[in-house]
Amino acid sequence: MNEAIEKLGYVPNLAASRLASSRTHTVGVIVPTLYNVIFAEYLLALHEVLVPAGFQVIVVNSRYSEVEEENAIKALLGQRVEAVIIAGIHHTPLSRQLLKQAHLPVVETFELSDDPINLNIGMSQELAGQTATYHLITRGFQRIAFMTGNLDHRAQSRFDGYHTAMQASGFKSLELNSRMARHSSVALGSDLFAEMYLRGDLPEAIFCTDDNLALGAMQECRKRGIRVPHDISIIGFHDLEFAACAAPSLSSVATRRYETGMLAADKVLAALDGSNRNVEIQQIDMGFSLVVRESTAVAADGI
Amino acid sequence: MNEAIEKLGYVPNLAASRLASSRTHTVGVIVPTLYNVIFAEYLLALHEVLVPAGFQVIVVNSRYSEVEEENAIKALLGQRVEAVIIAGIHHTPLSRQLLKQAHLPVVETFELSDDPINLNIGMSQELAGQTATYHLITRGFQRIAFMTGNLDHRAQSRFDGYHTAMQASGFKSLELNSRMARHSSVALGSDLFAEMYLRGDLPEAIFCTDDNLALGAMQECRKRGIRVPHDISIIGFHDLEFAACAAPSLSSVATRRYETGMLAADKVLAALDGSNRNVEIQQIDMGFSLVVRESTAVAADGI
DNA sequence: GTGAAAGCGCTAACAT
DNA sequence: ATGTTAGCGCTTTCAC
Numbered sequence: 001m002n003e004a005i006e007k008l009g010y011v012p013n014l015a016a017s018r019l020a021s022s023r024t025h026t027v028g029v030i031v032p033t034l035y036n037v038i039f040a041e042y043l044l045a046l047h048e049v050l051v052p053a054g055f056q057v058i059v060v061n062s063r064y065s066e067v068e069e070e071n072a073i074k075a076l077l078g079q080r081v082e083a084v085i086i087a088g089i090h091h092t093p094l095s096r097q098l099l100k101q102a103h104l105p106v107v108e109t110f111e112l113s114d115d116p117i118n119l120n121i122g123m124s125q126e127l128a129g130q131t132a133t134y135h136l137i138t139r140g141f142q143r144i145a146f147m148t149g150n151l152d153h154r155a156q157s158r159f160d161g162y163h164t165a166m167q168a169s170g171f172k173s174l175e176l177n178s179r180m181a182r183h184s185s186v187a188l189g190s191d192l193f194a195e196m197y198l199r200g201d202l203p204e205a206i207f208c209t210d211d212n213l214a215l216g217a218m219q220e221c222r223k224r225g226i227r228v229p230h231d232i233s234i235i236g237f238h239d240l241e242f243a244a245c246a247a248p249s250l251s252s253v254a255t256r257r258y259e260t261g262m263l264a265a266d267k268v269l270a271a272l273d274g275s276n277r278n279v280e281i282q283q284i285d286m287g288f289s290l291v292v293r294e295s296t297a298v299a300a301d302g303i
Numbered sequence: 304m305n306e307a308i309e310k311l312g313y314v315p316n317l318a319a320s321r322l323a324s325s326r327t328h329t330v331g332v333i334v335p336t337l338y339n340v341i342f343a344e345y346l347l348a349l350h351e352v353l354v355p356a357g358f359q360v361i362v363v364n365s366r367y368s369e370v371e372e373e374n375a376i377k378a379l380l381g382q383r384v385e386a387v388i389i390a391g392i393h394h395t396p397l398s399r400q401l402l403k404q405a406h407l408p409v410v411e412t413f414e415l416s417d418d419p420i421n422l423n424i425g426m427s428q429e430l431a432g433q434t435a436t437y438h439l440i441t442r443g444f445q446r447i448a449f450m451t452g453n454l455d456h457r458a459q460s461r462f463d464g465y466h467t468a469m470q471a472s473g474f475k476s477l478e479l480n481s482r483m484a485r486h487s488s489v490a491l492g493s494d495l496f497a498e499m500y501l502r503g504d505l506p507e508a509i510f511c512t513d514d515n516l517a518l519g520a521m522q523e524c525r526k527r528g529i530r531v532p533h534d535i536s537i538i539g540f541h542d543l544e545f546a547a548c549a550a551p552s553l554s555s556v557a558t559r560r561y562e563t564g565m566l567a568a569d570k571v572l573a574a575l576d577g578s579n580r581n582v583e584i585q586q587i588d589m590g591f592s593l594v595v596r597e598s599t600a601v602a603a604d605g606i
Numbered sequence: 607g608t609g610a611a612a613g614c615g616c617t618a619a620c621a622t
Numbered sequence: 623a624t625g626t627t628a629g630c631g632c633t634t635t636c637a638c
Contacts, residue, residue: 014378015319019318077314324633
């Protein structure tokens with residue numbers, strides 16, 4: 001088949017094969033954006049497990065919109081994917097209903113859900129936000145700003161955690177986000193910091209929802225002669241590859257997106273492979289960890 | 304249909320629809336990796352044009368392997384995609400043959416081909432490499448190193464351009480790449496620079512195949528007290544979003560991956576939409592542009 | 607217009 | 623083992 005026929009240009013029609021066998025060997029994956037290493041790493045893991053197992057993975061991005069996500073779900077179910085893996089836990093009612101009655105493994109990732117469709121592999125974004133904030137508070141800072149790009153659900157939860165920690169400590173929250181929904185990037189971090197600087201109210205520390213924002217802020221500091229961490233402490237989120245080698249190295253909250261992808265894919269394979277196709281509801285907390293580096297110092301006495 | 308039936312859980316079977324109508328409304332896209340903003344920007348453009356036009360785009364990554372690319376092509380043709388858009392111009396003989404006899408629009412992108420399958424929208428990577436190198440040479444540098452991660456075809460072409468320029472000027476090429484194939488990243492730039500520093504042979508200037516490498520090198524400089532551009536000049540490639548806001552801002556060669564994606568998608572739509580489905584061979588050079596910023600200075604006299 | 611029937615290119619179950 | 627045939631769920635054509 002591979003030798004003779006394909007060299008003559010014959011390629012079997014998968015639509016016919018799928019229709020006849022009612023097996024598609026595809027799994028659908030929905031991510032909010034491809035424009036973010038976080039999801040690239042996660043997708044990498046999914047590919048690495050699913051492709052060798054003979055599955056094609058169909059990636060659709062929902063551009064952070066629940067309506068587009070619903071369309072993506074319809075398209076994927078229409079293609080009779082054998083499982084769906086979605087980043088996020090917030091869906092339209094119809095999305096939930098379609099997924100539930102499709103009777104296939106569904107994995108929701110990156111967050112922890114109160115009401116999982118069936119599998120849920122994630123972490124508490126709120127607790128992670130709290131942890132980063134308490135790290136700063138413990139170091140003696142009180143005027144701590146929160147910097148974010150567009151406030152998607154995960155960033156919002158991290159903000160909630162920040163807010164809770166600040167309130168519990170008796171400090172005022174200082175939000176710092178772009179009015180326009182701009183995706184997190186080094187350039188945005190730079191812009192937001194510059195804006196804050198020009199307004200004249202620099203905080204003692206900043207918690208950025210994303211390492212890219214943090215890097216941008218650090219670069220802007222450098223340009224303006226503000227020393228990190230001497231004059232201002234900065235912590236990022238996700239512990240991206242560059243955090244360790246930034247100058248100064250960047251404190252961050254490490255998240256496990258690669259492992260999340262691996263596990264999600266493994267669980268899907270197990271569910272698809274097994275004789276019992278009934279996926280029970282299960283929730284797995286992947287956790288996170290605080291990584292303290294040079295960019296967060298101890299507050300000077302008397303401040 | 305959307306109202307009543309779907310709420311009851313009915314989702315039409317696309318495999319059947321595709322088989323019956325012999326229209327799939329899908330286009331296949333092959334990229335070497337998702338782990339690089341370059342391709343994310345390109346994919347974004349493809350999605351933005353194709354999805355509103357009613358096409359589903361199926362993204363497959365070939366992980367920089369021509370064999371995996373061939374498998375991807377087989378899978379896509381098996382699905383009867385209506386067009387194929389591939390990053391790159393180097394394919395296995397079978398890949399080329401399959402694409403040619405499939406009689407569908409094929410767009411090869413990012414490079415300029417001597418023998419396009421049909422459409423080819425790219426730029427001369429070699430000329431761009433030459434341009435970056437001549438910029439450094441014109442500024443008075445002679446000991447100019449070339450830094451790269453894994454040497455894929457595009458990086459190799461940029462190196463060729465660098466080598467040509469160096470040779471034409473009577474200077475010796477200094478290659479600087481990772482023995483192991485590591486993808487371009489800030490961390491890799493940092494590592495490679497550190498390695499070179501510890502070997503004790505710092506050049507006067509570095510041309511990095513990628514802005515990420517350049518940023519890593521700049522950060523390593525900072526840690527080691529080497530001033531950019533006073534002690535060493537650095538130029539990157541692609542002009543990523545952060546290049547302008549880096550401290551110091553990074554000189555680079557701007558490439559047009561978003562526009563490339565837009566144009567590729569437009570051409571595909573035109574070919575698919577039109578009555579004449581015969582796509583003629585056509586080549587479009589998107590060009591590039593040198594962006595000079597702070598990271599490349601003029602050589603001090605007498606050096 | 608509305609409705610019935612043929613058939614897309616495979617797979618799987620059957621008969622030989 | 624090998625060959626034959628029904629049928630997957632739609633679209634499209636053709637008859638009404």
